[in-house]
Amino acid sequence: MNPRAAVLVLLAAAALGCAARGRPFEEVKPVPPRHSVIYVYRPYSFFGSAIAPTVRCGGQSAAIRPGAYHAFVVPADKPISCYVETETADAVDFDGGPEIQYLRERIGLGLIVGRPQLNPIDADQAQSEIQSCCVEQP
């Protein structure tokens, strides 16, 4: 095999290897009574794909790989904070309530390691973007 082609094949395999693979997006239905759902999704991006910082929402946590999402089913009767950190941190607070919330995780440029951001996204936009993400496999 041509050495250049071999390098390209290896790079492609490495990139694909970082992307999450699993079942396509499935809405949490039905939502348990007195609970709400926070979907945290991470559209695939090669940049930062080597890291999967742990996202914490309430008492739950999940390391979400690029191209994956995680549904946090949380109590609706109390405020919930979502938090993620590498060399910097981002945090988002939710007041509680029955609404479905969406956070898009993005890994930005950092000095040593990529910096995670949790961006609250409107439902319309998020519902179209999350379709390309698959269930995060443990």
Add this chain to the structure above:
Amino acid sequence: MRFPLSAIASAIAALAVALCAGCAATAQSSGGARPLSAHPLPFKGRLAMGDPDQLPPAVAMSLAPNSRVGFMYREELSHEEHHPPTILSAVNPLIYLGYPMGEYTVTAFASLSIIDGDQVVGEYTAQSRITRSYTIYSQPTHRELDTEARAAVRKEIDEKLYADQGRVVATIAGTE
């Protein structure tokens, strides 16, 4: 190399003017309208709609569960973000000198209605837009921006409420 005295004097004068102007600008930005200290309203109300932990200070201080008057408070946040492609930031030398890598914007909208029985005796709205850029050396959290935007709309609602409290009291008294 020699400079004429007049040139040196002009330079010193220009520097002094610049320094004074700088001081004036600083004083002006920090010496705006006196902040309004929150205090209870001259009437009490129950919370008919809203989160008791997320209220404008004046409303929070004026709650009475059995009041005929009701407060209906609602807050909404919407978020925007702008990020250039990460690869472009990575190769941009200005980024490593602290040039902004992107920005977050939070828009908060708040509305307060005061009801007396079936009658709406007061309606107030407020909107605030907070934009913060982030650099490779500092990055605000969304929590910080949300808190700032919420505080701004609550302050605006309080100010509108204080300005209108006399009319609201008279209207409530008129319906009794």
